[in-house]
Amino acid sequence: MSLNIDEQYDKIYRYCFLRVHHKETAEDLTQETFLRYLEHPHYNSIDKTLQLLYTIAGNLCTDEFRKAKTSELDESETSDENIENNVLSGFDLKQALHKLSNEDREIILLRYVNEVPVNVIAKLLNISRFALNRRINRILSSLREYMGKEELI
Amino acid sequence: MTDKEIKKLTEAFGIPEPDRKKEFSAEFLMRSTEKKHKPLMPLILRFAAIPAMLAVITGVILLMPKNKLNFEHDNNNIPLVTQTSSATDITVTTTRTNETVTQKSVTTTTAATSKNELSVSTTASSEITAASTTSTRRSGRQTNKTTTFLRPASTLSSTRQTTTTHTQIAKQEESSSSTTSSGNNEQGNSVERNGRDLTVSPDTQYDVRDNIIRRERLMESDSNAGPDFAGVVDPTPSKPIDQNLQVLFDNSYNVVLAKIEKIVYTSIDGEILTAENIIIERSYKGDLAPEDKITVYMNGGYMPAEEFISYYPDYSINDSENFSILDNSSHITNHSEGSSFLFFIKKGTGNLPNGVYRTSLNDGNSVFVFDNGFYYSLGSRGFSFTSEELEKLY
Structure with a gap:
């Protein structure tokens, strides 16, 4: 199955940025992901293709995180400043997202921004679909609690 | 989710736009085109190996003494x-x-x-x-x-x-x-059929008890559960029906008309599943032939309540030994043994047993019943198509 690079580039980039918090690095990792994808056999199934892409991206981000741990801490401080600005401007959702753990934020990004199918995310996290759905519901409840709202948007 | 909601959420994450997307996209397309044209030799070797293997197998069958090769005739x-x-x-x-x-x-x-x-x-x-x-x-x-x-x-x-x-x-x-x-x-092997028996029996099989609790009811009473993000459970982009059929057809390894021979309720790692042995009546896509018998796994089914609680201890059910939990997310209660349906399936992956198939989608929209000239999805009656539309894709 042929890959729609225009659609998937942004999604993989967002995923990498969420992991490494650095724009240039995230783009490098995104491009590396697609180049490595070319070295694998192509699948007919979109689910398998997505799973392969996110697995490669995740592994690259993990390697990058281990290599550049110090610089990542600096970037996260920058993110905190942005969060403060956003709080001042009344952007509660961003603050609430920041309170989540890294893995929970990742799940929200994959599920609702990148629109990755539930079964692909479940396989990436190595949990069942039912367990993933329950976890997503818990994350959403936490977000509502942080924001003190019924709906998040 | 609407585009506006996705945009708000993306902004909330604070992710800047990438700079090098255009340039990389062009290069990627070029490289992927080159890759498509490159691997000729592996293809040649692969196709050359098939007749070689067939020749070896044929030779073994022909040259070996006959009385040792009575595969199809049993002493019985x-x-x-x-x-x-x-x-x-x-x-x-x-x-x-x-x-x-x-x-x-x-x-x-x-x-x-x-x-x-x-x-x-x-x-x-x-x-x-x-x-x-x-x-x-x-x-x-x-x-x-x-x-x-x-x-x-x-x-x-x-x-x-x-x-x-x-x-x-x-x-x-x-x-x-x-x-x-x-x-x-x-x-107990295949009777009066010449097809292959590719079925796999599940390790775990459940009875269905008289008293049923629907899983959705449990989720409603669960304090951790709540309305999904922006009220959308599993957003499916609405597309014209012919595009849905095309997408479903393309995303399936096999599209078959088959009769359900046996339904078994089972589970894997706490996930409620149903395994159905189906006999192929007609194949529209893939390598399955009429009379082949396979096992298809799909989401949903029945599980004894006490076992369900053992996996999800947050729930409590009084007198659980007398209840079964029903997960009807794939509209499994519409399936019946002896009935024929159109299945869109793919090879089983992950923690499913080797050799089984699974429905292409998880929500019941991979199984269709034929009624009055139309195939209707068991998941959504609005998703339907005619035989002619299916034949066009075949």
Whole structure:
């Protein structure tokens, strides 16, 4: 199955940025992901293709995180400043997202921004679909609690 | 989710736009085109290996002594083959076999109507393994049937005699073609079919109890559960029907019209699943052929409540041993043994057993029932198409 690079580039980039918090690095990792994808056999199934892409991206981000741990801490401080600005401007959702753990934020990004199918995310996290759905519901409840709202948007 | 909601959420994450997307996209497309054209040699080798293997296998089959290669004829067939001229003998043999089975599973045999008695007698052993499963599995859902069909021994014997008569007729009519399959009866293998038996029996099989709790009810009472993000559970982009069919067809390894032979409720790692043995009637896509028998897994089904709680201890159910949990997310209750459906499936992956298939989608929109010229999705009646539209993709 042929890959729609225009659609998937942004999604993989967002995923990498969420992991490494650095724009240039995230783009490098995104491009590396697609180049490595070319070295694998192509699948007919979109689910398998997505799973392969996110697995490669995740592994690259993990390697990058281990290599550049110090610089990542600096970037996260920058993110905190942005969060403060956003709080001042009344952007509660961003603050609430920041309170989540890294893995929970990742799940929200994959599920609702990148629109990755539930079964692909479940396989990436190595949990069942039912367990993933329950976890997503818990994350959403936490977000509502942080924001003190019924709906998040 | 709407585009506006996605945009707000993306902004909330604070992710800047990438700079080098255009340039990389062009290069990626070029490289992927090159890659498509490159691997000629591996393709050649792959295709050359197939006839070589076939030649080896053919040579082995032809050159080896015949008596060692009687794959398709079992020793058990011999008595039956030699006795084809004597219909009475066959009848006796068949009846005895039936008797030992039916003592254990009366309901199955006697549930057969007069029209189906032929099939009961000739396929008795194929139901041997299924019979006990069927009776225990259906104990909850079909209690009435079980009690209805229990009869005293005298009635049973008369029933068996009737069965015997029909068997006799069947054997006389099909003496030329059924010798092999009648032997297979005793082994419980495929009967009167030339297709491949690719089924895989699940390790875990559940009965269905009289008392059912729907999983959605449990989720509603769960304090951790709540409305999904922006009220959307699993956003499916709305597309025209023909595009949905095309997408579904493209994303499936196999598209088959098949009859459900057996339904088994099971689970893997706490996930409620149903495994169905289906017999292919027609194949629209993929490598399955008519008469092949496969096992298809799909989301949803029944699980004993106490086992459900063991996986999800957040829930508590009083008197759980008397309840089954029903997960009908794939509209599994619309499936019935003996009915034919159109299945869009792919090879099973992850923690599913090797050799099984699974539905292409998880929400019941991979299984269609034919009604009045249209195929309707069991998940959503609004998703339908005609046979002609399906034939166009074939």
